[in-house]
Amino acid sequence: MTEKVAGGASLRPLREEDLPTLFEIQLDDTAQRLAAFTDKTAHDRDAYLAKFRKILANDEITNRVIEVDGTIVGSVAAFPIQGDMEVTYWIHRDWWGRGVASAALAGLLDEVTVRPVFGRVAEDNAGSVRVLERNGFVRVGTDEGFSEARQETVTELVFKLN
Numbered sequence: 001m002t003e004k005v006a007g008g009a010s011l012r013p014l015r016e017e018d019l020p021t022l023f024e025i026q027l028d029d030t031a032q033r034l035a036a037f038t039d040k041t042a043h044d045r046d047a048y049l050a051k052f053r054k055i056l057a058n059d060e061i062t063n064r065v066i067e068v069d070g071t072i073v074g075s076v077a078a079f080p081i082q083g084d085m086e087v088t089y090w091i092h093r094d095w096w097g098r099g100v101a102s103a104a105l106a107g108l109l110d111e112v113t114v115r116p117v118f119g120r121v122a123e124d125n126a127g128s129v130r131v132l133e134r135n136g137f138v139r140v141g142t143d144e145g146f147s148e149a150r151q152e153t154v155t156e157l158v159f160k161l162n
């Protein structure tokens with residue numbers, strides 16, 4: 001099953017054999033700083049693989065790989081947390097600024113029709129804020145959290161799509 005989204009990208013279910021590539025994509029320091037709310041698995045390949053094997057076994061979580069011309073350029077997911085559905089996405093740095101995240105999130109939101117759905121971003125992650133806004137999310141609040149990637153407390157913006 002492959003779903004075409006805009007900008008030449010397509011979504012397909014994430015498989016275990018994709019995990020090493022996705023680990024390498026998320027290893028980028030600039031990306032980790034931007035995302036801010038990473039965890040200890042971000043630099044630990046075995047821990048990352050173990051975490052994602054559990055995630056893949058959870059059928060309440062929708063994980064999609066984003067491909068352009070058969071190359072994996074990132075991932076997008078929707079997962080339940082404390083009773084809410086939340087989205088997350090990560091794009092290879094070489095592909096930033098080409099509309100891939102916006103199109104991938106739009107494709108995911110066609111598949112995952114549960115509403116409301118939430119998104120959370122570090123307040124200075126302007127690209128991610130735009131990705132949510134372009135998909136109709138509106139800002140509903142803020143939170144404070146400790147950023148593993150930055151080793152400091154970071155303000156997080158909470159977005160909601162009804």
Ligand SMILES: CC(C)(COP(=O)(O)OP(=O)(O)OC[C@H]1O[C@@H](n2cnc3c(N)ncnc32)[C@H](O)[C@@H]1OP(=O)(O)O)[C@@H](O)C(=O)NCCC(=O)NCCS
Pocket residue numbers: 031032034035036088089090091092095096097098099100101102103120121122125126127128130131134
């Ligand atoms: C945030 C991220 C997903 C954006 O992906 P992307 O594919 O570059 O996003 P898009 O190309 O769809 O860009 C959406 C908009 O944001 C803008 N944008 C992208 N990166 C930006 C940046 N660093 N600063 C300012 N604006 C940015 C684009 O110009 C575009 O604006 P437009 O709607 O006015 O045209 C990507 O930078 C990334 O993967 N970062 C690391 C992981 C991360 O932060 N994930 C989100 C966690 S909440």
